[in-house]
Amino acid sequence: QVQLVESGGGLVQAGGSLRLSCAASGRTFSNYAMGWFRQASGKEREFVAAISWNGGRISYADSVKGRFTISRDNAKNTVYLQMSSLKPEDTAVYYCAARPFNVEVTPSRYAYWGQGTQVTVSS
Numbered sequence: 001q002v003q004l005v006e007s008g009g010g011l012v013q014a015g016g017s018l019r020l021s022c023a024a025s026g027r028t029f030s031n032y033a034m035g036w037f038r039q040a041s042g043k044e045r046e047f048v049a050a051i052s053w054n055g056g057r058i059s060y061a062d063s064v065k066g067r068f069t070i071s072r073d074n075a076k077n078t079v080y081l082q083m084s085s086l087k088p089e090d091t092a093v094y095y096c097a098a099r100p101f102n103v104e105v106t107p108s109r110y111a112y113w114g115q116g117t118q119v120t121v122s123s
Contacts, residue, residue: 001026002024002026002029002032002098003026004023004098004112004114005022005023005115006022006094006096007020007021007022007023007117008020008021008117009094010118011122012119012121013122014086014087014088014121014122014123015086017084017085017086018083018086019081019082019083020081020094020119021078021079022079022096022114024077024078029077030053031053032099032100032101032112033051033053033098033099033100033104034050034072034079034098035048035050035096035104035105036049036081036095036096037094038093039092039093039095039116040091040093041092045095047061047107048060048061048068048081048094051079051103052101052102052103053100053102057102057103058103059103059105064083067084068082069082079096083119087121088122088123090121091120092118092119093116094116094118095113095114095116096113097113098111098112
């Protein structure tokens, strides 16, 4: 089992920045690829970004490329999502997820999920 706890969400004005964190516990964090997903009200959960177990492969959704940066610190068992130039359409609950080793963009490929953190971007 891997337990994931997100933090760092909140209310921010358009153009602002936030950094989300996801702390992992349980099995060896460095064996897992980590993903960030989001779900806006009334919409399906969508891929945001993912990073492989060693950080060697990173993937972003087109909608966040150039604005969001995913990173991980295996010594701290934590993955981060730095979000800049935020837009109202980025408003959603953000979830981190874990799966063994390699990145995937499909939510169903991830076995472990956090409880989510709300990000609200005002215009």
